[in-house]
Structure formats: structure tokens, C-alpha cells
Amino acid sequence: MEGSPRDRDETGRARNARPRDGLGRPLPYDAPGVERQPEGVPRPPGEALVEAQRLLDDGKPFHAHEVLEDAWKAAPERERELWRGLAQLAVGLTHLARGNAKGAHTLLDRGARNIEPFRDHPPHGVDVPGLIAWAETATPAPPRLVADPGTAPSSAPAG
Known part of the structure; x- marks a missing residue:
């Protein structure tokens, strides 16, 4: 039985290559989309927080979630639940922005x-x-990840 072809990355891992809108929703292949955050980018915690906050402030909680998810995967064991929780908050905001109140609450x-x-x-x-x-x-306003912006670097690394 022949299955449908799947989008794959350069390593052969299944990846959806469809462009996405600012809230991470897939668009048709030929539609212009919002540039996605590169996956697997190791950032020091402060830089991850600054980049995630920038994306939240720009109305891109789905993309902030991707940054926070990378931090979660790279975090020392004792901090993993913190980063996992931060990523989940960004996904909750994504659901809220998409109008999915139940998913947002969860x-x-x-x-x-x-x-x-x-x-x-x-x-x-x-x-x-x-x-x-x-x-x-459960407000649609982006949360402030760091109470005192002076505790994190003033800019995130490019790309």
C-alpha cells in the first residue's frame, strides 16, 4: 500500500514544510507565510527569554513556543519543568489568539x-x-517573562 508523500527535512525526519501564519496555522504550499524560528538553536537562558519575549510582543506566541521548547530540550534536568511550563504558556496564548478558549485554558x-x-x-x-x-x-495580552528586563541580555542573537 502506497502512502502519501511526506515533507521531510535534510535528515529524512518528517517535517511539515507548508508555510505558516503568525499563529502557526498551516497555509497552502504556495502562500506566503511568516518565517519560522529555526529549530534546535541552543541559546543561553537569558537569550531564549529575550527572543521569546520579542516574539510574544510581536504577536507570535507560536514562534515564541518554539524558542522556549528548544530551551526546554537543552535545559538541565532541574529546570526542565520551568521551560516546559513556559512553552506551554506560549501555546496557551496561541490557542487564545486562535479563539480556542478550551485549549487555551488547558x-x-x-x-x-x-x-x-x-x-x-x-x-x-x-x-x-x-x-x-x-x-x-487568561488575557490575550502577551505575558512578561522577566519581571525586570535588566536581568536578561538586551538583545537576542540573530538567526
Whole structure:
């Protein structure tokens, strides 16, 4: 039985090559899309936070999620749930922006629960209490990942 051809990356891994809009929704192959974040880019935590915040501020929570997911995969074991929770908050905001209130609530709740253990001693200047409060209100405004912007580098690396 012959299956449909799948988009694959240079290593042969299945990848959807369709362009995507600013909220990560697939578009037709011939449509112009928003440039996606490169996957697997190792960034120091501060740079990941700055880049994710820039994307959130630009209305691209799906793309911020990709940056935070890379940080989650590269984080030391003791911080993985923090980064996982931050990525889930970005996905929750993506669902909210797409009009999927149920999906937004689920991911915002899950993300808040995953970052909760870091409330008293948040690494990298992450505003854990502020993010939890934001997630509980489920507002469409992008959250502030770092309470004091001076605790993270002023710019993220290009590309």
C-alpha cells in the first residue's frame, strides 16, 4: 500500500514544510507565510527569554513556543519543568489568539502548574508569580517573562 508523500527535512525526519501564519496555522504550499524560528538553536537562558519575549510582543506566541521548547530540550534536568511550563504558556496564548478558549485554558493551567515549583526561587529572572497570575486571568495580552528586563541580555542573537 502506497502512502502519501511526506515533507521531510535534510535528515529524512518528517517535517511539515507548508508555510505558516503568525499563529502557526498551516497555509497552502504556495502562500506566503511568516518565517519560522529555526529549530534546535541552543541559546543561553537569558537569550531564549529575550527572543521569546520579542516574539510574544510581536504577536507570535507560536514562534515564541518554539524558542522556549528548544530551551526546554537543552535545559538541565532541574529546570526542565520551568521551560516546559513556559512553552506551554506560549501555546496557551496561541490557542487564545486562535479563539480556542478550551485549549487555551488547558495549556495555561498546565503551564502554570509546571512553573509553580519555581515560584519562590525562579531562575534567570523569570517572573513566575506574575506568569501564574497572568495565566489565571487568561488575557490575550502577551505575558512578561522577566519581571525586570535588566536581568536578561538586551538583545537576542540573530538567526
